[in-house]
Amino acid sequence: MTAMTPRDTDLRVALFATCFNDTMWPEAPKATVRLLERLGVSVEFPMEQTCCGQMLTNTGYAGEAVPLVARFVDVFGDYDAVVAPSGSCVGSVREQHPMIARLSGDPGLASEVERVSPKVYELSEFLVDVLQVTDVGAFFPHRVTYHPTCHSLRMLRVGDRPLQLLRAVRGIDLVDLPGAEECCGFGGTFAMKNADVSVAMGTDKAQHVTDTGAEVLVAGDNSCLAHIGGILGRQRSGIRRMHLAEILASTQENPS
Amino acid sequence: MSIGPVQETSATFVGMPAFPEAAREALANTQQRTNLRNATHTIRAKRASVVAEVPEWEALRVAGAQSKDEALHHLGDYLEHLEASLVANGAVVHWARDADEANRIVIDIARSKEVDEVVKVKSMATQEIELNEALEAAGINAWETDLAELIVQLGHDRPSHILVPAIHRNRTEIRDIFIREMGKVGRPAPDDLTDDPAGLAEAARVHLREKFLRAKVAVSGANFAIADTGTLVVVESEGNGRMCLTLPETLISVVGIEKVLPTWEDLGPMLQLLPRSSTGERMNPYTTMWSGVHEGDGPQEVHVILLDNGRSHVLADSVGRQALRCIRCSACLNVCPVYERTGGHAYGSVYPGPIGAILNPQLRGTASEIDQSLPYASSLCGACFDACPVRINIPELLVQLRGTVAQQGGHRAESAAMKAAAWVLSDPKRLAVAQKGATTAGRLIGGRTIRSVPGLGAWTDARDLPTPPKETFRQWWVREHDGRDGDGQARGRADGIPGSEGGLPDSDGDER
Ligand code: SF4
Numbered sequence: 117m118t119a120m121t122p123r124d125t126d127l128r129v130a131l132f133a134t135c136f137n138d139t140m141w142p143e144a145p146k147a148t149v150r151l152l153e154r155l156g157v158s159v160e161f162p163m164e165q166t167c168c169g170q171m172l173t174n175t176g177y178a179g180e181a182v183p184l185v186a187r188f189v190d191v192f193g194d195y196d197a198v199v200a201p202s203g204s205c206v207g208s209v210r211e212q213h214p215m216i217a218r219l220s221g222d223p224g225l226a227s228e229v230e231r232v233s234p235k236v237y238e239l240s241e242f243l244v245d246v247l248q249v250t251d252v253g254a255f256f257p258h259r260v261t262y263h264p265t266c267h268s269l270r271m272l273r274v275g276d277r278p279l280q281l282l283r284a285v286r287g288i289d290l291v292d293l294p295g296a297e298e299c300c301g302f303g304g305t306f307a308m309k310n311a312d313v314s315v316a317m318g319t320d321k322a323q324h325v326t327d328t329g330a331e332v333l334v335a336g337d338n339s340c341l342a343h344i345g346g347i348l349g350r351q352r353s354g355i356r357r358m359h360l361a362e363i364l365a366s367t368q369e370n371p372s
Numbered sequence: 373m374s375i376g377p378v379q380e381t382s383a384t385f386v387g388m389p390a391f392p393e394a395a396r397e398a399l400a401n402t403q404q405r406t407n408l409r410n411a412t413h414t415i416r417a418k419r420a421s422v423v424a425e426v427p428e429w430e431a432l433r434v435a436g437a438q439s440k441d442e443a444l445h446h447l448g449d450y451l452e453h454l455e456a457s458l459v460a461n462g463a464v465v466h467w468a469r470d471a472d473e474a475n476r477i478v479i480d481i482a483r484s485k486e487v488d489e490v491v492k493v494k495s496m497a498t499q500e501i502e503l504n505e506a507l508e509a510a511g512i513n514a515w516e517t518d519l520a521e522l523i524v525q526l527g528h529d530r531p532s533h534i535l536v537p538a539i540h541r542n543r544t545e546i547r548d549i550f551i552r553e554m555g556k557v558g559r560p561a562p563d564d565l566t567d568d569p570a571g572l573a574e575a576a577r578v579h580l581r582e583k584f585l586r587a588k589v590a591v592s593g594a595n596f597a598i599a600d601t602g603t604l605v606v607v608e609s610e611g612n613g614r615m616c617l618t619l620p621e622t623l624i625s626v627v628g629i630e631k632v633l634p635t636w637e638d639l640g641p642m643l644q645l646l647p648r649s650s651t652g653e654r655m656n657p658y659t660t661m662w663s664g665v666h667e668g669d670g671p672q673e674v675h676v677i678l679l680d681n682g683r684s685h686v687l688a689d690s691v692g693r694q695a696l697r698c699i700r701c702s703a704c705l706n707v708c709p710v711y712e713r714t715g716g717h718a719y720g721s722v723y724p725g726p727i728g729a730i731l732n733p734q735l736r737g738t739a740s741e742i743d744q745s746l747p748y749a750s751s752l753c754g755a756c757f758d759a760c761p762v763r764i765n766i767p768e769l770l771v772q773l774r775g776t777v778a779q780q781g782g783h784r785a786e787s788a789a790m791k792a793a794a795w796v797l798s799d800p801k802r803l804a805v806a807q808k809g810a811t812t813a814g815r816l817i818g819g820r821t822i823r824s825v826p827g828l829g830a831w832t833d834a835r836d837l838p839t840p841p842k843e844t845f846r847q848w849w850v851r852e853h854d855g856r857d858g859d860g861q862a863r864g865r866a867d868g869i870p871g872s873e874g875g876l877p878d879s880d881g882d883e884r
Contacts, residue, residue, distance in 0.1 A: 133846070135797060135803065138807070138844050138846055139806075139810050139844055140810065140838055141838070142841050142843065142844055142845035145845045146848060161849050161853065163800060163846065163849075165800065166798065166803050167797040172790055174752060174771060174774070175774060175786070175790055176747075176775045177778055177787075177790045177791075178775050180793075180794035181794070183798040184794070184798055187798065212771070215768070215771075266752070266753035266754055266755075267754075270753065270755065270757070270758055271754060297755075298755075299709045299751050301709065302751065303751025304751075304752070306748065306751040306752070308831060309748045310391065310392050310710070310748065310749060311831065312392065312395060312396045312399050313395050313713055313714060313749075315834040315835070316399055316713045317710075317713065318834075319834070345836075345838070346831075346837065347834060347835050347836075349835075349836035350834060350835055
């Protein structure tokens with residue numbers, strides 16, 4: 117399995133778990149660690165990390181996010197690469213941190229952000245671009261459909277990297293999701309502020325998922341999965357929702 | 373020449389509720405939702421396929437954005453240049469600071485021609501300033517001649533889309549409107565009218581032809597105004613606009629000041645970007661250009677009203693000004709999942725959808741509830757930015773405008789919650805304490821599913837809440853990677869919390 121041998125194991129890599137995963141969905145960062153260690157990457161978890169500030173910024177409180185951005189560059193500034201199991205939070209780091217730093221009027225912070233944020237990768241980017249593996253040696257014998265989250269798709273442009281990784285999984289039955297590129301309607305506080313529209317969007321997405329006949333819905337963002345999964349759960353659909361990292365971490369010996 | 377009482381005004385947007393309430397009402401209208409879904413998905417697919425045909429699409433987008441930016445960065449100069457070119461071509465140029473000034477100028481011109489009606493080619497600018505209503509108050513009928521605008525006007529309705537104002541209506545509804553209303557304001561629809569599109573178009577044609585042939589004064593907008601040649605450009609699909617632009621003796625064009633393009637060359641990319649983005653056509657069927665007055669050919673008196681109405685205010689904002697690049701193609705509406713479900717009325721303006729969500733609060737300010745709610749009428753999915761032919765970063769602007777609203781005080785409870793969240797999230801110790809609450813809840817709830825939480829009605833009405841895990845990631849890390857984080861302090865803190873030993877928390881509840 118040569119594909120599993122990463123090129124740059126000497127990189128100093130940090131895990132950015134993201135506050136949401138850390139608190140609510142620890143399986144995703146755990147799986148990320150398991151997966152990376154299996155690939156020979158020794159990943160560090162700086163305990164001083166907290167949050168990218170996306171929820172604050174997207175709700176209009178960019179000023180309140182400034183200390184979080186400062187903390188982020190402080191905590192992660194010394195690493196060669198930072199990996200996070202969330203397209204949305206990485207999108208926030210790469211797209212919004214520069215804006216927040218600019219608004220803060222602190223040129224020091226702005227230049228730190230410029231230095232650090234390009235080194236922050238969403239999991240599939242890190243695997244495909246940095247480690248240059250698409251076959252991570254995973255085993256997951258189930259029918260799976262993949263929802264590309266908006267921020268992965270349109271902020272980060274991860275393209276088909278997650279699908280390349282999923283296609284290489286042994287035993288997987290990967291089925292196309294109709295209307296895959298449409299937003300699920302989560303959108304952070306949008307799900308609360310415009311709950312009716314959010315639910316209408318999520319219900320359509322859940323219907324598409326159900327139509328595929330998949331047992332498992334997979335995505336690179338637990339926030340979207342919580343929303344779609346919340347609707348699927350209410351419908352008692354029986355469809356599991358899993359983070360991409362969990363499927364990639366799953367092996368015959370240690371299945372998810 | 374009078375054709376009876378002045379028409380009943382169409383509904384206006386004044387006093388619309390905030391977006392979430394208006395959206396709820398729209399969502400309940402299942403017929404409208406079906407109409408919108410069908411229409412937006414059809415145009416979306418058409419647009420995607422014709423855009424994919426152009427390998428240099430991205431370069432065209434950049435060129436389009438650059439032309440508009442050049443014009444906007446030196447707007448004063450280009451407007452003066454435009455005025456000089458127009459005047460040299462025999463047009464009369466007027467400047468209007470706001471809606472009232474613009475409306476008064478149009479009314480004065482119409483009165484000086486002693487007419488009690490004008491024909492109109494569809495124009496967003498005149499809708500924005502509610503010209504029809506102002507004319508009506510002055511005793512002058514304004515006849516919309518764009519087919520979809522006619523449907524909206526006859527239905528005493530409001531436009532729901534930039535390009536397809538009657539997008540929320542289906543054929544049967546249109547037939548009913550024609551039968552009911554056409555006779556009240558002109559040639560009636562034939563008694564045996566069905567919902568066959570050709571029959572509907574014919575009824576409109578006959579009805580409108582009378583008006584075209586009779587009208588002495590026409591009112592238009594312009595898609596582009598070219599400074600160096602003094603040329604105004606209108607692109608349309610039906611040819612009704614061209615009738616307005618060529619038949620009447622007097623033509624009055626109300627043109628937003630952001631419509632100016634520096635040179636004739638700048639028009640090239642625009643005429644490629646616009647039709648593909650808007651109707652999914654390679655070329656729009658009718659492009660009409662006029663440069664002032666030409667003896668014996670077309671209108672013999674041409675007036676151009678250059679309208680500000682909040683635009684120079686938008687221009688002053690270095691990020692916000694990109695909204696003025698908008699060429700009103702409506703691509704952002706057609707790809708927007710929020711617009712698709714709510715339609716245009718919920719946005720409370722003639723500018724609906726993503727562009728409306730950023731343009732209205734900029735043009736009108738954020739004093740009203742609806743304008744405060746519009747920047748939040750988006751999930752920030754980014755589809756609008758990808759579709760926009762002039763690369764307006766709508767998500768970026770939405771976030772910036774949310775900041776403006778929040779700074780005004782926002783909603784007090786939210787502002788307090790956000791400040792509290794910021795306080796917790798800015799320090800790992802505080803975060804750990806907050807997480808303890810979550811994991812405690814997780815352990816109490818165990819494997820059960822949360823179907824309702826007081827105060828979280830909006831979420832739990834239709835969604836199960838995720839059950840918090842029994843152990844956070846950082847607790848697990850400390851357990852598993854003892855000594856590898858190099859941060860004894862944090863480890864000690866997190867260690868004190870018992871976790872479910874080694875087991876994976878069943879955080880999916882009964883979904884698993
Ligand atoms: S914002 Fe862009 S996509 Fe939307 S109408 Fe304007 S030009 Fe078209």
